[in-house]
Amino acid sequence: MSFLRSKIIVFIFVATIFFLIFWPTNPANYYSKQSCIGQNSNLPFENNGPGPVIDAIRTTIVTDSKGEQKEYLNAKGYITYLYTLRKQHQTAIAALTRSADRAVANNTVYSVTLKPQLPPSGDAHDYMSLGRYFWPDPTKPDGLPYIRKDGYVNPEFFSVKDYVLIRQMFREVQDLGFAYFFTRNETYVQKAMYRIREWFLDEKTKMNPNLKYAGFRKGEVMGWKTGVLDFHQIFRMLQAIPFMRYSNQWDPSIEVGLKAWLSEYYVWFTTSKMGRGEGRAKNNHGTFYDVQALYLLDYLGRYDEAKTFAKQSVENRVNNGILPTGQQPHETDRPTSWFYSIFNLQGLFMLAEKADHYDVDAWNYVGSEGQSIRKAVDFLLPYALNDGKGWPVPNIKGFEMNDYVKILELSYIIWGDEKYLNAVEELRPKSKNEQAAGLKLAKWEDNYLCNIALLTNRLLWTCLY
Known part of the structure; x- marks a missing residue:
């Protein structure tokens, strides 16, 4: 029976992807006057209380002509599934198009040339950011060079806008590309091309293809290696561009120039x-x-280089970044140990998903001492379920759950263990409260198993953060 149940769950997942991709995208046109479930209806279903998640998936058994038992979702379970799927899809697409519309209306100039202070090179086209955790040295008259106070952000960090602008640019191009995929609104493509040209190609506003002054510490002459992290959200732009190639507004010369820039970078x-x-x-x-x-x-x-790199990277990061217990020692030695344990997991999930495209199975890779990405997820679970009590290392900024809940949702999709669903059931209210309170970057959203990722067959993992 458990085998049949597993097959049903797999079928539901595949059907979800198919349903989401081909369902129409205009929420105003979704509801038929003949619909048996109106837009504002409350479903009077039973079994809505807490309990094992699998109990909500009620099944019925019939016997076929050969005397074999067949198991299927009963009417209440299936209608609940369809209702939730439909509502979540509408919510996701509506939020996405709102973001894209804001990006179209936003006329702010995005350029490294606008910063109030020049890097030591004197070239405004050089990207520059300040070290996030570096402060004036109180033992020096001029405070230079700055010294590190890990976990405590110096407000000066935000005075140089290159860091903020590049992240906004990457996210806007992502939202515009994704929104075009679902709506075929050519205006989104035009704005995305404008942003790419503005940041990378236009002679007056473009950025030089390096990060020599990223993570700059006042009192020194160059940036610091940690500043390379500033550029990591480029994945947002790169995974959105392929969707816009189908537009008749897409200018191939934009991509020729961008690839030349990225090759040099x-x-x-x-x-x-x-x-x-x-x-x-x-x-x-x-x-x-x-x-x-x-x-x-x-x-x-x-692609050949990517496949080789993916295999080497997965082995390196699992073997050297995770203990056999699942603890991530290079993250837990930080003052904000809970945050960085989750942040590194987000990176590992993104690495694993991309490696999957090259037939590198990072999800089930086991290191030389039994380390794995799954163990890193599981290490955090008992502390998450207990409000951080018993966490074995110092942690100065609390135990926020929003990002970890997203990891748990994806963990269930990947490994199929019901403990992740049960944990989501318990922790999701906490993540919703964090979103409502506006903690960190926890914007309000109501993901159905990270539906933006599922909408495009797990190719888009923006749900992670």
Whole structure:
């Protein structure tokens, strides 16, 4: 019977993807006047209380002509599933198009040339950001060079806008590309091309293809290797561009120029002292370096290199970043140990998903001492379910659940263990309260198993953060 139940769950997952991709996208047109479940209806179903998640999936058994038992979702379970699926899809697409519409209306100039202070090179086209955790040295009259206070963000960090602008640009291009995929609104493509041209190609506003002054510490002459992390959200832009190639508004010359820029950047990324140093990092910086490298290789069409890199990266990050217990020692030695344990997991999930495209099974890879990504997820689980009580290392900023709940949702999709669903059932109210309170970057959303990811067959993992 458990085998049949597993087959049903797999069928539901596949059907979910098919349903979401081909369902129409205009919420206003969804509801038929003949619909048996109106837009504002409350479902008077039973068994809505807490309990094992599988209890909500009620099944019925029939016997076929050969005397074999067949198991299927009964009417209440199936209608609940369809109702939720439909509602969540509408919510996701509506939120996505609102974001894209805001991006279209946003006329802010995104350029590295606007920062109030120049990097030591004197070239405004050089990207620059300040070290997040670096403060004036109180023992020095001028406070220079700045010293590290890990876990405590210096407000000066936000005075140089390159960091903020590049993240906004990556996210806007992502939202515009995804929204075009579902709506075929050509305006979204036009705005995305404008942003790409503005940041990478226009002679007046473009960024030079390096991060030499990222993570800059006042009192020094160059940036720091940790600043390479500033660029890791480039995955947002790179995974959205392929969807826009189908538009008759898409200008191929934009991509020719972008690939030339990224090729030059990749040389700096892999050969400079800063880039190589970041790649050797054993913590989240190294993980996201690998994510960035893999996305760049993939986008640039260097597929053989990408496959080799993916295999080496997975083995390296699991063996050197996770203990046999599942603890991530290079994250738990930070003052904000809970946050960084989850942040590195987000990077590992992204790395594993991209490696999957190259037939590298990071999800089930087991290291030389039994380490695995799944063990890293499981290590956090008992502490999450107990409000962080018993957490074995110092942690100065609390135990937020929003990002971890998303990891648990995806963990169930990947490994199929019901303990992840049961944990989501318990922890989801906490994550919703965090979203409502606006903690960190926890914007309000109501994901159905990270539906933006599922909408495009798990190719888009923006639900992670």
